[in-house]
Amino acid sequence: MEVFSRDGAVALGGPRGQCIAAALLMEPNLVVSVDRLVAAAWGDNPPATARTQVQNRVSTLRRLLRPDDDGAGAITRQGSGYVIHAGDGQVDAQRFGRLIADADALIAQGRQSAAAAALSSALGLWRGPALDGLHTPALAASAQRLEGERAQALETRIEFDLAAGRQGELLGQLTTLTHAHPYRERLWGFLMLAQYRAGRQEAALATFRHTRALLVEQLGVEPGIELQRLHEAILGGDDDRAASCVLRREALPGPVPVAVSTPPGVVVVPRHCPLM
Structure with missing residues (x-):
């Protein structure tokens, strides 16, 4: 996790201060209780002085994060917790979520290229594992959620x-x-399809054999039905079937409308199926 102010990178101190900052930044503009900040910093075994230490570290963060003219960056006490105020686009996790939502809307509209561009922009915000080095259970759950969203976005792109x-x-x-x-x-299905479409049928079949051996030996399960059908399609050289095993309908380019003009003076007679 990295924080930047107008003056450059902000040194957040040791892991406790970083955990508290991360817990606040994971929920910008919302109240995060002191108990949750304690859990984020110490996990299930906080010291007796944990609440006092949270207050001290939040005070340090206030000094480090000088608010902008509109108040973004400020940390305020509200009720039983604290709020970090973030402007639009100031927290990467927020920007990531917004771009994913944009991509979903574009997919629903059939705008595949624009959706792919939005997903690429979202993935471009990542510089490494989420909350790398911050290992308390509360933050690990947040990191796991973000990593899941990242994996889904990457697979869709x-x-x-x-x-x-x-x-x-x-x-x-x-x-x-x-x-x-x-x-x-x-991911193995994507690799097999990419290899097959690149003219490397044998490599695609070898990838399936490797994947099957891995799943059987490590997990005791056979590959899923989609991967098995993809394998069969590649064996049979069935391009369309191979694509349908891996690619969803939403990812395929939509039909291109063709304008048909009728010459002047020509009457178009509709064709009807005969009644049975």
Whole structure:
């Protein structure tokens, strides 16, 4: 986690101060109770002085985070907790969520290219694992949620890239991702389809064999039905079926409307099916 002010990077101090800042920033403009800040900093075994230490560290954060002219960056006490005030776009997690929402809306409108661009912008905000180095259970749950959203966004963007025929650009990234997340079958399916579409049928079949062996040996399960159907489609050289096993309908380019003009003086007679 990193915090920047108008003067550059802000040194938040040790891990306790970083955990408290993270807990506040995960819920900007909302009250975070002192008890939750204690849990974020110490987990289930806080010292007797934890509440006092939270107050002291929040006071330090107030000095470090000088508020903007509109009050953004200020930390205020409200009821039983504290609020950090953040302006629009000041917290990366907020910007990420907004871009994901934009992408969802664009997908619903059938605007695949714009949705892919929004997803790329969202993923571009990441510089490493969420809340890296902050290990209390409360923050670990927040980090896990963010990582799940990141993985979903990445898979959706890869899906759009595959639908657009950019398999050659994805092979290296997918190879890295499948090794980093070996039990995410969807990533293995993406890699198999990318290899197959790049003219590497044998490599795609070898990837399936490797994935199956991994799942059976490590988890005691067979690959899911989608991966098995993809394997069968690649064996049979069925391009359309292979794509349908991996790519959702929303990712595929929509039909392009074709304007048909009728020459002057020509009467178009509709064709009707005969009645039975």
